[in-house]
Amino acid sequence: MTRPIAPAPAYPPREVPPVDLDAIASVRDFEAPARERIDAAAWAYLVRGSWDERSIAGNERALDAFRLRPRVLRDVSRVTTATTILGRPASMPLGIAPAALHALAHPDAELATVRAAAAEGAIVTVSTVASRSIEDCAAAAPDARRWFQLYVQHDWDVTRSLVERAAAARYEALVVTVDLPVLGYRDELLRHRFDPGPAYANLPLRDTWRAGREIDELVDLRNVPMTWDRLDEIRAWAPLPFVVKGIMTAEDARLAVDHGADAVWVSNHGGRQLDRVDAPIDVLAEVVDAVEGRAEVYVDGGIRRGPDVLIALALGATAVFTARPLLWALACAGEPGVIHALRILEEEIARGLALLGAASPAEVTRDHVRRVRPA
Numbered sequence: 099m100t101r102p103i104a105p106a107p108a109y110p111p112r113e114v115p116p117v118d119l120d121a122i123a124s125v126r127d128f129e130a131p132a133r134e135r136i137d138a139a140a141w142a143y144l145v146r147g148s149w150d151e152r153s154i155a156g157n158e159r160a161l162d163a164f165r166l167r168p169r170v171l172r173d174v175s176r177v178t179t180a181t182t183i184l185g186r187p188a189s190m191p192l193g194i195a196p197a198a199l200h201a202l203a204h205p206d207a208e209l210a211t212v213r214a215a216a217a218e219g220a221i222v223t224v225s226t227v228a229s230r231s232i233e234d235c236a237a238a239a240p241d242a243r244r245w246f247q248l249y250v251q252h253d254w255d256v257t258r259s260l261v262e263r264a265a266a267a268r269y270e271a272l273v274v275t276v277d278l279p280v281l282g283y284r285d286e287l288l289r290h291r292f293d294p295g296p297a298y299a300n301l302p303l304r305d306t307w308r309a310g311r312e313i314d315e316l317v318d319l320r321n322v323p324m325t326w327d328r329l330d331e332i333r334a335w336a337p338l339p340f341v342v343k344g345i346m347t348a349e350d351a352r353l354a355v356d357h358g359a360d361a362v363w364v365s366n367h368g369g370r371q372l373d374r375v376d377a378p379i380d381v382l383a384e385v386v387d388a389v390e391g392r393a394e395v396y397v398d399g400g401i402r403r404g405p406d407v408l409i410a411l412a413l414g415a416t417a418v419f420t421a422r423p424l425l426w427a428l429a430c431a432g433e434p435g436v437i438h439a440l441r442i443l444e445e446e447i448a449r450g451l452a453l454l455g456a457a458s459p460a461e462v463t464r465d466h467v468r469r470v471r472p473a
């Protein structure tokens with residue numbers, strides 16, 4: 099069901115000269131120039147959240163409740179950010195979270211992102227609702243550590259074919275997102291009448307799609323109850339490591355592991371689903387404790403800087419993920435922009451590790467962090 103050509107974006111990014119990457123010191127520096135390049139409706143989709151966006155604000159603020167506890171006079175002369183994720187080497191404990199519709203940010207879309215990930219040895223998660231197909235992303239970067247993120251579809255056969263296509267295209271893990279039985283209430287999408295048109299490269303066109311409701315129809319599972327037993331079915335479709343994304347409680351983390359998850363990904367979907375939920379960093383430790391080493395634990399939401407990553411590692415995460423900063427970087431400069439963003443983050447993690455007194459991510463422990471105010 100792959101489409102023959104890449105669908106045209108409804109909101110093409112503006113053509114303005116690329117940013118001077120040498121002047122970008124932190125991934126946050128990409129945000130303002132990205133905004134200049136992106137249509138207002140596309141920005142509403144790419145960056146904004148749900149309801150009053152309390153969860154977006156909370157994600158970054160929650161990180162401020164922690165302080166790092168650096169140890170000195172440790173041998174950090176050969177500090178490395180290298181680590182092992184799902185049993186394979188990764189250049190750093192930070193990967194690219196799945197995000198839909200990269201064509202809203204840059205014409206090269208996901209192809210630029212997967213190539214940048216390959217260049218930097220970082221994990222990249224390709225979304226079901228990508229602007230480029232599963233197969234095209236694989237062909238663009240055969241050697242990238244590519245994971246495929248699954249949104250369950252109304253049509254169970256289509257859902258299964260997505261998983262089988264990902265396995266055939268040698269994606270190395272399946273990430274099933276479970277926090278989206280319906281789309282969060284997103285004021286900004288309604289205000290902008292956001293409607294990307296038939297922009298999803300992986301999905302068959304549906305006659306029933308109505309203008310402005312397409313995104314809702316794509317993900318609304320009210321007629322397809324998605325439950326734990328359905329997760330078991332999905333897991334049986336392909337022999338891939340199985341990651342469950344969108345877990346926010348110790349109870350569900352335990353259930354995910356009982357249902358065969360190799361990794362539990364703590365996330366509130368970047369504040370785009372239910373608003374007024376905890377920040378993922380605030381529930382990370384309880385999830386790590388609940389999982390008791392039976393699965394890896396990842397976290398995302400508001401991760402912008404090296405010390406943010408160190409806090410997550412200290413609380414027990416194997417890896418962290420980030421989405422918006424890489425979309426800003428993509429909008430600003432395509433593949434070189436994403437490479438630059440990944441390099442900044444890697445450099446920040448390396449320096450942070452050395453200053454923390456840890457020669458590698460594996461040496462970071464809970465003693466390296468303390469909470470200074472309640473959640």
Ligand SMILES: Cc1cc2nc3c(=O)[nH]c(=O)nc-3n(C[C@H](O)[C@H](O)[C@H](O)COP(=O)(O)O)c2cc1C
Binds near residue numbers: 227365369398
């Ligand atoms: C524009 C955008 C699109 C997203 N699309 C997806 C998606 O297709 N699948 C998914 O599991 N998560 C999706 N997410 C959520 C991210 O994977 C991630 O959980 C969250 O954005 C991390 O927070 P951060 O943006 O603050 O780093 C999306 C996030 C954004 C900003």
